[in-house]
Amino acid sequence: MNRLTTRWLLFAGLAVVVVVSYLVNVDLTTTVSARIDKAYRYLEELPEGTVIMVSFDHEASSLPEVRPLALVLLRHAFRNDLRIIGLALYAEGTSIGYQILAETAAEYDKVYGRDYVFLGFRPQHIATILGLGESIIKVFPEDYLAHRCDTLPLLSEVMNYEEIDLVVSIADSDRPTQWVEYAGARYNQRIMAGLTAAMITSHDPYVSSGQLYSVIGGLKGAAEYENLYGVKGGGNRGMLAQSNAHLYIVALIILGNIVYFSAGRRKGGR
């Protein structure tokens, strides 16, 4: 079998595993980890009307992973009547962030300007994070929809981090660490992160040290959060496919090792 055929078969196998996992209707139970529970409890216990900031610090390519996570977090916040200030520190996160925020706000009949606002994007994230600690209106004189921010009721009550209980950075990069370094260290702002799975290990030290309040990581994190929230969504839908895809990869690794060592033994025996 040539290399191209082998590669083709491996990819086709993976596609079959994922598609079949979607077509069979099996409800896979996921255990809620302590970190997800901590994040959920925190949001659950915040008093009605509390302001949280959600920053969409990701690119479009990671949307399949961050969207379920962002949706369940925002739904939870809106269900508990928390008020949300959205923004983006990645240009690509701007329209995605607004779309997700507006979509979830509509589900709960939330009013733009009173219950939520979307500030839009600012380049130079360090200056932006530091600037928000002084004055939100100075950094964002206008919001994403070109309203003057000083005319929005929500922003007339919120000047800077003093009035914001929590910042959630939904990211596919190390942007949450910059929130920790500039908003956390300098303004004592509580930071939480919603991350793609690939970024979990690089943020672990910040969770252990308490600099990040908690981390919701990957599709599995979204699925666990959905279980606590009580409404299953994209996270849970993908869990069976993810588990089966992992089993498929583990089987390939075992098979590859068997082929490698048996080929080595044959060579050595000659």
Next chain:
Amino acid sequence: MDIGVIIAGLLTLAVYSFLYRDNPLYRAVESWLIGLTVGYALVTLWQTTLMDMLLTPLLKQGRLILVVPLVLGLLMFSRFTPRHSWLSRIPIAFMIGTGAGAAIPAMLYARTLKQLSSSVMPLTGAGGGLNIEAIVVVVGLLTTLAYFYFSREHKGLMGRAAGLGTYFLMIFFGATFGFTVMSRMSTLIGRVDFLLTDFFRVIG
């Protein structure tokens, strides 16, 4: 069906056609993606930076102080002429100075001091028993540092410590690789979810 869903579905299939073999359709979609990404970023930056933060306040609101960043920004273009390229050092110096000034204290505190202090934990628990987590952290930290200490030959105790450090490093790399695989699988799953639910409408 929504036209956006049809376009997204066809583009997704075009990208996945690469798994069979490289083809013109895949290359065309790849070029569109790059063009769109750059175009979107450029327009966003133009609107949110040049217009919102510089040109509108300067020209419409008369905030003359903004002439300073405008001139500093324009000086960056002096790099295109060798005779005047030295002028670009002024805005670069400004950027490095402000950047370092903002970053050094924040990073020193958040990445070094705070991380260091959280690594120092009591080795015994509240009941007097051993705190296994703290012991693993201390051993892992010291042996990993030993691995990266190159001023002394890795022999004897130093060699054994560095050897143990490689195991901690391998565990970290393994975990990172595992999470990266999980992440890439999630991306695939997200696309399959979209194709089956919205594009082919196989599942409701």
